[in-house]
Every structure is written in C-alpha cells, then in structure tokens.
Amino acid sequence: EHTRIIKLDATDSTNVFLKELLQSSGPLEDYTAIVASKQLKGRGQMGSAWESEGCKNLTFSVLKCFDSLRAEQQFLLNIGVSLAVCDALEAYEIPNLKVKWPNDIMSGSFKICGILIENVLKGQWVQHSIIGIGLNVNQERFENLDRAASLKSITGHFYDLDGLLNQILEKLQGHLDAMEGKTMAQLLPTYEKHLFRKDKPSTFTNADGELFMGFIRGVSSTGKLVVELEDRIFKEFDLKEVTLLY
Ligand code: BTN
Numbered sequence: 574e575h576t577r578i579i580k581l582d583a584t585d586s587t588n589v590f591l592k593e594l595l596q597s598s599g600p601l602e603d604y605t606a607i608v609a610s611k612q613l614k615g616r617g618q619m620g621s622a623w624e625s626e627g628c629k630n631l632t633f634s635v636l637k638c639f640d641s642l643r644a645e646q647q648f649l650l651n652i653g654v655s656l657a658v659c660d661a662l663e664a665y666e667i668p669n670l671k672v673k674w675p676n677d678i679m680s681g682s683f684k685i686c687g688i689l690i691e692n693v694l695k696g697q698w699v700q701h702s703i704i705g706i707g708l709n710v711n712q713e714r715f716e717n718l719d720r721a722a723s724l725k726s727i728t729g730h731f732y733d734l735d736g737l738l739n740q741i742l743e744k745l746q747g748h749l750d751a752m753e754g755k756t757m758a759q760l761l762p763t764y765e766k767h768l769f770r771k772d773k774p775s776t777f778t779n780a781d782g783e784l785f786m787g788f789i790r791g792v793s794s795t796g797k798l799v800v801e802l803e804d805r806i807f808k809e810f811d812l813k814e815v816t817l818l819y
Pocket of ligand 1: 586
C-alpha cells in the first residue's frame with residue numbers, strides 16, 4: 574500500500590525508465606514501481622527482446638536497495654523475486670507453477686512471466702537492483718513465441734491488471750524484506766522445490782549450439798544450474814553456457 578506506483582502509457586522499457594529516474598531524481602523509496610501500459614523496446618535476458626501486447630499484460634519495474642547483500646549472493650534475488658511471483662499467482666489458482674532456472678515463471682510447459690533483474694554493484698556489494706517483471710495476463714495470441722502463454726490463455730478467465738500488480742508488489746516486498754540476512758542454504762530448498770524439470774530427463778544446448786542430455790539436480794550456492802550428465806557426473810552452468818530446450 575505504501576508503495577509508490579508511477580503509471581505510464583508508453584515507454585521504451587520500464588527498467589530503463591526507472592534507471593534514468595534514479596539518476597535524475599536521486600534516491601527513491603524501496604519498492605517504487607514503474608508500470609507501463611505498453612513498452613516500445615521491452616528487454617529480455619541476454620540481450621533478447623520482450624514482446625507484450627499493450628494494455629493486456631503487466632510490464633513493470635521495481636527498485637530495491639540493499640546495505641548488506643554481497644555480490645556473490647546475487648542469486649538470492651532471483652530466488653526471492655521468482656518465489657514472490659509464484660506466491661502471488663498461487664492465490665489465482667494458476668495450475669502447476671514452476672520456476673525455470675534462473676527465473677522464468679512457467680505454468681505447466683508454458684512460460685507466462687519473464688524477469689530481468691539488473692543489479693548495480695559497488696565493489697563487493699549489491700547497491701541496488703532494478704527488478705523488471707513481464708507477466709502475460711490477458712493476451713490471447715502468441716504468434717512468434719514458442720511455448721508462451723498468458724493467465725487468460727491457460728485458465729480462460731480475464732484478470733484485473735491493477736489487482737494483480739498490487740498482489741505481486743505485496744509479495745515482492747514480503748519475500749525481499751525476508752530475504753535480507755538469509756543465506757543460499759536457507760532459501761535454496763524452497764526454490765528447488767519449484768524448479769522446472771527437476772530430476773526429469775532433459776535436452777539442453779551449450780554455448781556452441783550442441784545438444785546434450787542430462788537431469789537438472791538443483792542450483793549451486795552461487796546460482797549455477799547443476800546438471801547430472803551421466804551417472805554421478807555433474808556439471809555446473811551459468812546462463813551464457815546452457816539453454817534448456819525440453
Ligand atoms: C526474459 O524472460 O527474458 C525477461 C523479460 C523481462 C521483461 C520485463 S517487462 C518489464 C521490464 N522492462 C523491460 O524492458 N523488461 C522487463
């Protein structure tokens with residue numbers, strides 16, 4: 574409730590808008606949120622684009638500052654944010670919610686939400702984080718997107734965007750406030766319980782585009798994906814090194 578929400582009709586990217594606002598206005602309150610009805614240049618992970626039909630979905634960014642989050646613990650944020658979104662969606666009875674490492678939110682085998690966390694470091698510390706969330710809500714068609722879906726395309730219901738936004742912001746605040754001072758060891762078990770395709774035979778590609786098989790076994794203390802390639806042969810991957818195909 575005390576969160577400051579700034580609503581825009583259109584902007585290139587709410588992550589960029591929030592970053593620029595922070596530069597021009599100086600410090601902002603934690604959980605200040607920028608929400609746009611439409612993004613003209615929505616950004617995804619690893620330099621990809623985020624496509625989202627205007628006025629039908631949620632595209633927003635949230636600021637969180639830290640005073641004692643170490644850079645090597647950055648993955649705590651991926652955990653906190655993805656579990657907060659799952660938690661918020663659970664109230665809407667979205668079936669089979671999972672987190673595809675590091676932080677795509679899935680319903681069954683469909684991606685319904687993408688998250689782009691941009692951390693600003695100061696030496697060994699995370700100074701603040703711009704948390705961008707794109708949730709597909711009422712969009713009906715996903716023409717160029719493989720295996721994308723929205724809440725409406727899954728449940729058939731229409732959702733009120735403001736209600737959903739408030740629910741997510743509330744959960745985000747709860748999870749991220751609770752996260753400070755916690756360790757990976759404390760938070761990993763819940764994250765791994767939600768991990769998409771855990772312990773299932775899966776196909777991946779590596780950075781060279783080569784296919785390989787393995788079983789996702791979990792996530793390391795630094796946030797890398799742990800895959801069992803062959804019986805008891807484990808390998809850890811970071812985001813640039815692996816793509817889970819199915
Ligand atoms: C991904 O799955 O690749 C991450 C997508 C993140 C999209 C959100 S929409 C709001 C915020 N602003 C952006 O430009 N991107 C994030």
